[in-house]
Amino acid sequence: GSVIGRINQDRETGVAGILGTFPTAVPIRIHVKDDALGTEETFGAQIAYDEDFLPVLSGSIAYAAMSRVSDSLGSSTARIRFAIRTNAVDSGVFERRNMYYSAADVGQVAVTELLQAMNMIVTNPQEESDILDLDVDVELTGGRQTAVLVSAVPDKLVVKPGDTVTFKTKIRPYRKPEETLSIPYRVPKAQPAGTLNLDIRGGGFVPVNPLALLAQAGLEIPDDEEKFKSTAEKLDDLAAQGQNNEIIIAPGAAPAPSSEKEMKKRMRAAAKASARAAEREEPKRVTLLGDPKKKDEREKFYAPYVIENVIHATLKVEE
Template identity: 30%
Template sequence: MLTRAGFRRVTYWVAVIFLLILAAPVTWGAEKTFPLDKVKPGMNGYGYTVFSGTKIEKFKVKVIATVDGSFGKNKLILVRLLGKSVEENGGLSAGMSGSPIYLDDCLAGAISYGFENADSTLALVTPINSMLQLLNENQKVVYLTGYKLKAVPVATPVMVSGMKQRGFELMAERLKKYGFQAVFVPNAGVSSLEMGKGLIKPGSAIAVLMSAGDYQVSAIGTVTWRDGKDFLAFGHAYNNRGKVDYFAYQANILQTVKSSQMSFKLGAPLKLIGRIIQDRQSGIVGRLEETPAFIPVQINIKDNDRNLTKKSTFYVPSGEQVFHDLIISGVTDAIDQAIDRVGAGSAKVNLKIETSGGQDQIIRDNLFYNKDIAVASIKDLDYLLTLIHDNDYSPIIMKGISVNMELDSEHTTARIVKIVSESAKAKPGDTVRFNVLLHKYRGDDITVPIEFKLPVGIKSGKLTVTVCGGSREAAGGFDDDAKKDAFKLDYKGTLSFQDLLANFLAQPKNNELVLEYDPTNEAKSA
């Protein structure tokens, strides 16, 4: 995964600050490694990568130089890529990061950095000793300064497939705040959770997924090293988040696309092979035949206009902070695909969220109408995810999400015309009946009765009563300020997550009428 699709751009004349790992005892595995201090300019070697499909191909390299850190350790190796396959595929390509480089038949490191708009046969190699330190749980880090390179950070490119254009645009916008640059890929099929075995070795193409199932968010790279069930890849950080839990898939390279800026590998996930557990400066660490903790999201949508039902399922890592945006983007796109349109309509929504936070199941039913029904109908889900992720009481682990919807294009709103009380006078403790006259959108008038029991301790005088709809947002949508307020957690009167949740679930629904009175008017004389 190199710029344009995963390499980091490098300028070859100014100082750099690298996050490097101090040497510590590690298990190096069965594969022989080449000592960094033995690397000399002019040495010939070779590497492995996948240019198409899953076939690992060999290419040649020639060492040009090494770049020192301030203490003479943790150098990068500058090499030139050679051979027919390299030439035919436009030189260095995004997705080659992690490709193992061998000198004297010993593993020297992994391709990790490249040069945009420059010589496409030049690459920088992260030494294998820096990557192997990632296997040490007690690793120490130190900042080292060099004198030759400046790494220019770029947004990490990820491929999004299985979505329509609007879903992709929503996803791309949400991923920007995490430092990801999204690239649209035509539907690459469904990624299942069936575990594959024995599918990768050094040089194999892998896909790191933040979302699997009917839609995928993935990044392509190459395996550098494997020992038993442990493997190293990429040669640089995916997003440098430290301890992570992502899906790792064998990847199928559909095509290496040539580009004057930098060629890139267009790929798709094939079989689940394990999980990614570390994401550090020198590379990523994976473990084979283990499945990450994930949240299954199941969506069942019925389009009443066409009498069609569509089901969709995807999976996101439960420990990743980006799960909120992955879920909202995925559900919105599933709605768009199910109704095959963007526009106004009504939606009857049933949400179920399984958690491990003392609440076995969170259930919310509601009715929505909006000019953009796909976006409006997930308002409750959006808020619940905010409540679960952002609350400061306790961590809540989600075990699963179920979204069931019925949608149509009907305009199911009504306007309150007037409110009439059946009694002009009443005593404290009496039940007063009100009749609310509603005018349905381009339809008939209807009368809805509401009963209200006067507080026992109320003083004599005039009491002002108002009736409104359950949601100010149901028909038109929030303005920007209202949106911020709507998703701000209100801790007033709460002592726990359960209190926060109970307050939200007690809020009126969009198809309910709410009667309110102003307590400040209770003592006013008639």
């Protein structure tokens, strides 16, 4: 029926409301397409703006829409895109895409980042954020659309800062023949001479947290900076996270030294690199975690599969 007012009290003895005054609501549009069944449908709903229920209900409605269109969400792959119109970000719209596979229930996995983003917005500690509407698009594919990285061979092993290297990368899709991809990677201009260790990984694989390395080494862990970030910064971090169907090439940690001799050799090389850098640059304040404002020197390549592993490669950098 038509909305004629809103409930403002709900007690054991009864409920009370106000006629002619309408609740603040967030309209939601969800479009779901199932490639296996050849069906698609669009759903609409309105959720009252309540900080406790809005994130959970938005995810539940998206999941219910997927369940309504698809006859099974098990052993399926989902591509999801959602856009939230909100004043929590300067652009006015927060948008995120990703790809998921789950043998049990892909619907539950697919809405995790939606729940995360909605929760960040409604729990904004700086001010109350407005959510104007939510738009969700989901494409479901029956079967397992995943792949593992087999090898990544660079077209040259010796490089200079700023050079572009093309990696001939082989992937093995699930129960399909191997495929070969050419992925370019640009060596950082500030990369010091020596060995450059690279991780070639799926976007869903998060590199080792520097905090964990510090704790493992027995060093004092600095204060957690996450709690000082604004909601806009947290949303930017979420948007910048790798997608599961991305192949990311980025500098990685060096493998553990196999002997004490190898350890001393690395320490001497690090000392020489540090001395060369000190000669070229003005003294500046440094932290164990590096410059938080500096972006990762990484390259992304989109694949039609969820990438499930990480492999490693090395380059020799000359001045």
